[in-house]
Amino acid sequence: MTSTSLDPTTLRRTPLTPFGLLVEASDGLALTDLPPEVLARWTEEARVLVLRGFPLLDTEGFAAYCHRWGEVLRWDFGEVFDLVQHENPKNYLFARGDVPFHWDGVFAKNTPGYFMFQCLEASPGAGGETVFSDTTRVYRDAPPELRAHWSQISVRYATDKLAHYGGDVTEPLVAVHPRSGMPTVRYAEPLDPESFLNPLFLEVDGVPEAEVPALLEDLAQRLHQPRYCYPHEWRTGDVVIADNHALVHGRNAFTGESVRHLQRVQVI
Ligand SMILES: [Fe+2]
Numbered sequence: 001m002t003s004t005s006l007d008p009t010t011l012r013r014t015p016l017t018p019f020g021l022l023v024e025a026s027d028g029l030a031l032t033d034l035p036p037e038v039l040a041r042w043t044e045e046a047r048v049l050v051l052r053g054f055p056l057l058d059t060e061g062f063a064a065y066c067h068r069w070g071e072v073l074r075w076d077f078g079e080v081f082d083l084v085q086h087e088n089p090k091n092y093l094f095a096r097g098d099v100p101f102h103w104d105g106v107f108a109k110n111t112p113g114y115f116m117f118q119c120l121e122a123s124p125g126a127g128g129e130t131v132f133s134d135t136t137r138v139y140r141d142a143p144p145e146l147r148a149h150w151s152q153i154s155v156r157y158a159t160d161k162l163a164h165y166g167g168d169v170t171e172p173l174v175a176v177h178p179r180s181g182m183p184t185v186r187y188a189e190p191l192d193p194e195s196f197l198n199p200l201f202l203e204v205d206g207v208p209e210a211e212v213p214a215l216l217e218d219l220a221q222r223l224h225q226p227r228y229c230y231p232h233e234w235r236t237g238d239v240v241i242a243d244n245h246a247l248v249h250g251r252n253a254f255t256g257e258s259v260r261h262l263q264r265v266q267v268i
Helices: 036-046 059-067 135-141 144-150 209-224
Strands: 012-015 021-024 048-052 081-084 099-102 114-121 130-134 154-159 167-172 174-176 183-185 201-205 229-232 239-243 247-251 261-267
Touching (some): 036 239, 099 209, 130 135, 135 183
Antiparallel strands (some): 012 021, 048 239, 114 239, 130 229
16 A cells, blocks of 8 residues: 555545445545555555545546555456446446445455445435345344354355356355454345345355355344444445445345446455
């Protein structure tokens, strides 16, 4: 990471509920003026940063800024992923329905530490909020015997490669955050082939088969509790930076006429 001379502590900062931090631009300031090491610290503390009021960057400028944070994950399409609702989507990410919780890079060789979005266009009030669940709090508040049980479990995920990702991986349900050392829950909710264009199949290891449905139901209920979830309603121009190791995230379904275009970059 490189630094600049700007003192970002002069920016207006407002805590979000139940977690997250809103950072608002002051006159003439660009995203590129904000030192990544300061924002990374704030992201680690708040889990999600919402940067509002900064002029949008072009695609190359956004990618270049993300490079200052660290190594950027490259995919078939390049580094900047355009998330736009499609008319005939091949993948659920481009459709209008909900996107269940997951962490980014389940099938990637290197799990991104951060993912950053910039919002080129949004229709507030039409649903489609990105929902972040803080798994460090979910873990912290779980009874000790349940935590001990979780630590014995691993989950195998399998999906066909219909978009830029796919494969077959097995991950422990509890993992240590590589930067903060805090325990986190790593869980991607199954995608039922009846409802989703690209199903995600799960196999749970470390618990008798008959107990799996109740275990997953309980886990989903905990992750979805509003006290652990920050739903972000997008406004044009928003830049959102999220701690991918601490959080799982998903998207609410769109409820109305909506045009939305996000660009996403993942930093390892
Ligand atoms: Fe995602």
